[in-house]
Amino acid sequence: MNVKKIVCIGAGYVGGPTMSVIAQKNPHIQVTVVDLNRDRIAAWNDLDLQKLPVYEPGLDQVVAEARGRNLFFSTDIEKAIDEADMIFISVNTPTKTYGKGKGQAADLKYIELCARQIAAIAKSEKIVVEKSTLPVRTAEALKSILDHTGNGVNFHVLSNPEFLAEGTAVQDLQNPDRVLIGGENEEAIRALVDIYSAWVPTEKIITTSLWSSELSKLVANAFLAQRVSSINAISELCEATGADVGEVAKAIGMDSRIGPKFLKASVGFGGSCFQKDILNLVYIARSYNLYAVADYWEQVIRMNDHQKERFADKIIKTLYNTVNGKNITLLGWAFKKDTNDTRESAAIYVADHLLDEEAFVTVYDPKVTAEQIYKDLDDLETRSPEENRRLVKVVQDPYEACDRAHAVAVLTEWDEFTAYYWQRIYDKMYKPAFLFDGRGLLNVQQLKEQGFMIYSIGR
Ligand code: UDX
Ligand code: ADP
Numbered sequence: 001m002n003v004k005k006i007v008c009i010g011a012g013y014v015g016g017p018t019m020s021v022i023a024q025k026n027p028h029i030q031v032t033v034v035d036l037n038r039d040r041i042a043a044w045n046d047l048d049l050q051k052l053p054v055y056e057p058g059l060d061q062v063v064a065e066a067r068g069r070n071l072f073f074s075t076d077i078e079k080a081i082d083e084a085d086m087i088f089i090s091v092n093t094p095t096k097t098y099g100k101g102k103g104q105a106a107d108l109k110y111i112e113l114c115a116r117q118i119a120a121i122a123k124s125e126k127i128v129v130e131k132s133t134l135p136v137r138t139a140e141a142l143k144s145i146l147d148h149t150g151n152g153v154n155f156h157v158l159s160n161p162e163f164l165a166e167g168t169a170v171q172d173l174q175n176p177d178r179v180l181i182g183g184e185n186e187e188a189i190r191a192l193v194d195i196y197s198a199w200v201p202t203e204k205i206i207t208t209s210l211w212s213s214e215l216s217k218l219v220a221n222a223f224l225a226q227r228v229s230s231i232n233a234i235s236e237l238c239e240a241t242g243a244d245v246g247e248v249a250k251a252i253g254m255d256s257r258i259g260p261k262f263l264k265a266s267v268g269f270g271g272s273c274f275q276k277d278i279l280n281l282v283y284i285a286r287s288y289n290l291y292a293v294a295d296y297w298e299q300v301i302r303m304n305d306h307q308k309e310r311f312a313d314k315i316i317k318t319l320y321n322t323v324n325g326k327n328i329t330l331l332g333w334a335f336k337k338d339t340n341d342t343r344e345s346a347a348i349y350v351a352d353h354l355l356d357e358e359a360f361v362t363v364y365d366p367k368v369t370a371e372q373i374y375k376d377l378d379d380l381e382t383r384s385p386e387e388n389r390r391l392v393k394v395v396q397d398p399y400e401a402c403d404r405a406h407a408v409a410v411l412t413e414w415d416e417f418t419a420y421y422w423q424r425i426y427d428k429m430y431k432p433a434f435l436f437d438g439r440g441l442l443n444v445q446q447l448k449e450q451g452f453m454i455y456s457i458g459r
Contacts, residue, residue, distance in 0.1 A: 001127065001191040003029060007084035009114050011035035011044055011073060013169075013272070013341055014131060014162050015090030016054050020062045021173040023071035025199040032072045032080040044073035055340040055367050058170035081121045086191065088160075089114050089142075090131040095276050104283040106135050106276065115142050119150040127188045129158045133221070133273060135280045136214045139182075156188035159210050161217035166271065167338030179205045182213020218277045218284075222297055225274040227262040229303040235265035235458030236310065245458025246440055265458040267411055267438030268308040268346040270335030275301055275344050308346045311438050312353035314455060315407055318434055323359035327430075329405040331398065332412025332439075333365035333373055340367040346438070347411040348376045355383065355391050362393045364401035366414055370394035399424060407434035413441050426450055 008019045011033045023031035035041050043053040045067075049060035063071070074080060081087060091110040096102050111134065118128060128146065130139060139157045146155040159182035164172040179196045183189045189207050196205050208216070231249055238245040245265045253260035269275075278297050285294035316323050335345035342348065351361050355377075363373055377388045395401045398416075402408050402425045410417055418441060426433050435447060437456040444456050 001085065001125075001187050003085045003127070003191050003195065005030045005084045006032070006086045006088065006195075007080040008033045008088040008090050008131070009035075009077065009081075010090035010092070010132070011037070011040050011053070012090065012092060013054050013166060014164070015088065016044060016052075017056055017059055017062075017164065017169040018090070018131065018162055018173060019088070020059065020066060020071060021170065022195060023066040023069075024062050026195060027066075027070055029195070030070050030072070031066075032074055032084070034074050034077045034080045036075070036077070038075055041073045041075050054169075055338075056167070056169045057338055062170060077117065078121055081118055082123065084126065085124075086127045086129060086195075087118055088129045088131045090162075092272075093132050093134060093276075095279055101283055104279040106133075106280050108134070108138060108141070111138065111142065112145060115145040116149055118155075119146050119148075122153050122155070123151060125154040125156075127156045127158060127191060129160050129192065130214070131160060131162055133161060133217050133277055133280075134159075134214060135284055136211055136218070139210045139214065156183065156185040157210070158183040158188055158192055159213035160192060161213060163217075163220065166341050167336055174199065176200060176204065180208065180213050180216060181205065182208045182210040184210065218281050221273050221277040222281050222300070224262055225269055225278055225304070226297075226300045228264075228266065228269045228274075229300045229307075231263045231265045231458075232268065232307045233303055235307075238458045265440055266307075266346070266413075267311045267350065267457065268304045270343065270345040270347075272341070272343040275304070305349075308349045309353065311346075311409075311436070311457070312350045315350075315354065315409060315434075315436055316357055318436075318453075318455065319407055323354055323357045323406075326359055326406040327362060327404055328354055328359045329362045329364070329401045329408045331364055331401070331408060331410045331417055332414055333363055333368045333376075334412050334414075337412055337414045340369075340372075342368055342372055342376050345376070345411075348380070350409070350411060350438075351377065351392070352380055352382055355388075358391070360391055360393070362395060362401050362405065364395055364398045365412065366416060399428070403428045404430060406430045407436060409436040409438060410441055411438050413439040417441060418443070422447055422452070423450055426452060 008015045019031050019033045040053050043051055093106045096105045096107040139159055143157045179200050181189055181192050193205055235245040249263040252258050253263050278301055282294045282298045333347045334342055373394050378385045432453045435452045435454040440456055444454050447454050
């Protein structure tokens, strides 16, 4: 199977960067990324590279190199599917908000729609690659739809989960720890291995069964999230006992069996994957009556919810048990630094909790738009959109954001926060000037000396 044309359905945080790098590294293959969302495709095609819909360090250069050469963004889904030898499915798979599995299982309606569309259009043999995170055995459903609704052409389904982390997507794609390909058909697997071999050393490309590949993705994310919840659980214990979570993390991380990464205590993990994937794992375990397994993993999410709530409660308690009518400034809204993605960001839940207590919340984030911040709050449906706009102000300047604040809370670990002229912020705040560091980012000693009353998670 000689792949000359690739199409990727879904131009989001996974599809966009992944296909950009595949195109960059395989100039002989034509890569087209399609999406239903016209605005998104227009943004991917914008001549101003600052306007790409996904912010990732280094992505603009990759797009600049490949776009128009062998990388294209289009809304003509049918044409692209028809012409492609290989089809990546990279559409969103949110947690179900209705019916059986509500709040836990992945909603596969977008995947199914894609499968039906591919089946209807395809007139020649195609390799279909699952890129989105999917619950185990989705490939089976995909194959069944393709085979039963298609025009009798051959489909080979592969699972090729994406392990990139947002904020470091380009680096992760260009230098992956491993590439995982699950499948049954040797030739189809070889065709995908060849694409990655253009830049990934072969020993890092591993092939497995479909099911192992699908499950590995969920398990990788569950393990990572579990580490964060574990250190966050310890952060609370540290606060109660006077230990320092940073020191504990360093001490345990130097044990080579534990390792130093993913031990940063925080206000709670966010992102589109961790919670969704664990919920998926829990749902799958329950569906096999493995209740102890399900309860074990569910606890990782409970701990995370607790951490977000605990942080908001800490602010309220410290401000003499009431934030009603007080100005609370949130620095950071994205779920981590170097991304404009806000899905499941801890900031959303902390803000919601403070708004319940009728605080006035001001938000500053270097990359997230005001429109997105209001949308995140509106989507919770805790209060009306008008009320969200009355209580929440989004500003473009961090110093303006902290002007006349009763408290400032750091919710994302953006580098620029450490470089602020904090004395200037202090001078403009109400006293006592309370500072809450939800990322263990700031220099506590120095800020204390400047007069701040500072709380830093796990210290
Ligand atoms: C994750 C996985 O890392 C990636 O392999 C997978 O493909 C998708 O899900 P992502 O969600 O983009 O990637 O970011 P990640 O760096 O894993 O961070 C997730 C959340 O955990 C963030 O909110 C981050 O701030 C938080 N986190 C991470 C911590 O609180 N402490 C840590 O030590 C590490
Ligand atoms: P991810 O983080 O998994 O990339 P995103 O939500 O950022 O998720 O991107 C998924 C994209 O898939 C969205 O831009 C959405 O419009 C697109 N999409 C969903 N269903 C379809 C479909 N049937 N055809 C084309 N695009 C789709």
